[in-house]
Amino acid sequence: MSKSLEEVNQSVTTQNKTTVFRKILAFFGxxxxxxxxxxxxxxxxxxxxxxxxxxxxxxxxxxxxxLMALLLQSLSARLGIVTQRDLAQASRETYSxxxxxxxxxxxxxxxAACDLAEVLGMAIGINLLFGIPLIEAVMITVLDTFLLLFLINKGIRKMEAFIIVLVMIIGFSFIFEMIFAQPEMxxxxxxxxxxxxNESALYIAIGIIGATVMPHNLYLHSSLVQTRKFDRSPKGIKQAIKYNFIDSTIALNMAFFVNAAILILAAATFYKNGMFEVAExxxxxxxxxxxxxxxxxxxxxxxxLIAAGQSSTVTGTLAGQIVMEGYLNLRIQPWVRRIITRLIAIVPAVIVILIFGESVTGKMLILSQVILSLQLGFAIIPLIHFVSDKRKMKGFHISRTTQVASWIVALIIVSLNAKLVYSEIQGWLETSExxxxLWLTVVPLAISFLILLLYIVFEPFVSKSKPAIENHSPHLLSLKFTPTETYxxxxxxxxxxxxxxxEAALNHAFELGGMDAKYTLMHVVETVGAMMYGDEADDHETSIDETLLHEYKEMLSxxxxxxxxxxxFGDPAKIIPTIINSGNFDILVMGTHGHTGLKDLIFGTTVDKLRHKISIPLFIVKN
Known part of the structure; x- marks a missing residue:
């Protein structure tokens, strides 16, 4: 399985820092x-x-x-630090x-629900600040696709700095808002x-929980902590967990201040003056x-508002990339992923605004947060199982006390959601003509999700995790070689x-060279560590690839x-031609995954980039 957010994985070193403060700072972000x-x-x-x-x-x-968020994010960070897997990858290795x-x-x-909130929020901010119509402002939000690509190419530290600046803008804005509002302490x-x-307060409360404890953040955090390169000894792992907990405590308390400031501002300004209906x-x-x-x-x-929408849309897209690559083992070009995510949010937003007008945006925002809350159980429960697993966590599993606290949090969230769903469905059944x-569609769907929730709660208790298959084993290859007279x-x-x-590449190579030819098996490690440190790279994937290449050689010998x-080490389109042109080869044989045209655009291609850079024939074998 490929590394989570491979382009920035282990790209920030925390080693060789002269002071404790610098070491802690290296983990912050x-x-x-x-x-x-x-x-x-x-x-x-x-x-x-x-x-x-x-x-x-x-x-x-x-x-x-x-407090729930701090506990759950610390579990997410622990999973990523210890297992070098994000939550989606860990789920893929565990469930069917x-x-x-x-x-x-x-x-x-x-x-998609999260991105809908970000699109609407940014669009509303642009509309309020510059007077641009809301529909046009929604369209403008497409442009941040290019901002994400620019930031990811500059490295994770630059992206972190950009986000921190936006967070500071939000924080300072609300410090002044509190000064203006003068709340009753x-x-x-x-x-x-x-x-x-009352009952209405429960709906808002669940929306607040859904807006605060976000499922996509659990996937995101378990991946982002892997951008740090640190000593993989027990002492180094323990230190990384500690520093990341400090990082989470500071960052989430800042988020709490902003959320509390917004609620206090609304209470001190609107509730105090009897304006109870202000929700937009x-x-x-x-x-x-x-x-x-x-x-x-x-x-x-x-x-x-614009700063909040812009910062959260960047991280939401990263979460989408992590989820797709982790669950499906499907890696597509970042700009394609970004546009898909954005369109999924923009299309329903535009349709609803055109049909019902701009007045429904507040209801859409709250609905998006309730949808997020309903998804929480399906992310939290697997996470708790994974970090409680002694074998998976290699001795860094959470304590019994933390397990109990985590399950209580999960129970609270799932119970609140169950009550909300039950109340909503009951209301629909009573008012429907x-x-x-509804009995044939909504009710069976709700029951099926309940069964799924119960399954992921109890499945890990009764079955063992599937072993992770890192790469294709050489022993799985079917090599068919029949000697002929000429090669x-x-x-x-x-x-x-x-x-x-x-398999196809090797079989065709043997048909070209027979038993007398000399075969040089080439593989290029594409991790960020390989791109930065070359043959001095010492990450997990490099060691796995070295082992597999040796096994290929042993088996064929x-x-x-x-x-x-x-x-x-590095970009295959550059490294393979360098190896070929510096050697004395007669031909290069490459296997492909059989995608062309649009799929090349989406997944990227190596063949077209290197074919003009080598001075020998290229034999392409379609898989």
Missing amino acids: PAYLVSVGYMDPGNWATDIAGGSQFGYALLWVLLMSN KFINFILYFLAEIAI GKVIYGLIPSLP IQDAHRFLQPMLGTKWAPILFAVA NPLI SYKNIAVSVDFSTAD QKGFKVETQLG
Whole structure:
């Protein structure tokens, strides 16, 4: 299995730091990318609705959500640090293909719901600040596709710095908003005591939990911590877990401050003046200036909203890439993934706005957060299972106390969601003119999701995890060689990638050279570590590839073939021609995965890039 976010995996070294502070600083960053998901525009909608309708009463929900988030994100970080697997990859290695496909589908729905909130939030911010119509502002959000590509090419540290700047803009904006609003501190403290005024408050509370504890962030964090290169000894792993926990605590508390500030602003401005129906971000923006007496209040509000939407959309796309690659083992070009994610969010947003008008955006934002909350159980439960597994975690599994706390959090979230779903379906059945349709569609669907939830709760207790197949084993190759009288080539290079394509490539090479030819098996390690450190790279994938290349040589040598190996590091389109042109080869044989045209555009291709760079014939074998 390929590395999670392979282009930036282990790209930040934490070793050889002269002081403890510098070492801690080297680990800081992943949690800030995660934290923006906790202050995205979806949070704004639920926080404003909660503050305007119930005053400070739901502040405790934010605090509880933040504590839940800190626990769950620390589990996610632990999984990535110890196993070098993200949550999607760990699920793929544990559950069946059918279950993984459903979990993937649910994760994609969660990411689409999250991206919908980010699209709407940014569009509303652009609309409020510059007066651009909402539909056009939604279209403008497509442009951040190019921003993500620019940032990822500059390296993960540059991306982290960009996100931290946006987080600081949001934070400073709300510091000034608090100064303008002058909330009643006694009521703020009282709001930290748990209470639910009525049934409507439960819907908002679940929306707040869904907006705060986001399923896609669990996938994201387990991957981002793998961007750090550190000592893989028990002491080094323990240190990495500790520093990442500190990183998470600081970043998530900043997110809590922003969310609390939005709710307090709504309570101190709208609830205090009897404006209980303000749930739309546009309404909140419009009323801020007359009620707080300063033009800066709405301007800072809109600037912070754009910063929140822009920062969270970058991390949401990374999460989408992680989910797709982890569950499906399918890697597509980042710009394609980005456009697909964005269109999934933009199309429904445009359709709903055109049909119902701009007034429904607030309801869409809150609905997106409730959808996120409903997906949470399907991400949290596998995560708890994985980090509790002694074998999978190699001695770094969580303690019994942490397991109990984690299961309590999962139970709270799943119970709240179950109550919400039950209440909603009951309401639909009572008000529907034709309830039979609901009994035949919605009810069976809800029951099937309940069965799936119960399955992923109990399945790991009764079965063992599937062993991870890192690459294609040489012992799985079916090599068919029948000697003939004449052969064309004496020195043959064969490019191998430890997939099923190797079988066809090797068989055709033997037909060209027979037993007397010399075969050089080439493989190029494409990790970020390989690109940066060349033959000095010492990461997990390099060691696996070296082992497999040696096994290929041993197996073929035992069959009587003359075999040498050559391991390259970096971009295959550049490294393979360098090896070929510096050797004395007669022909290069390469296997392909059989995709052309549009698939080449999506998945990328090596053959076309290197064919004009080599001075010998290229024999392409279609798999």
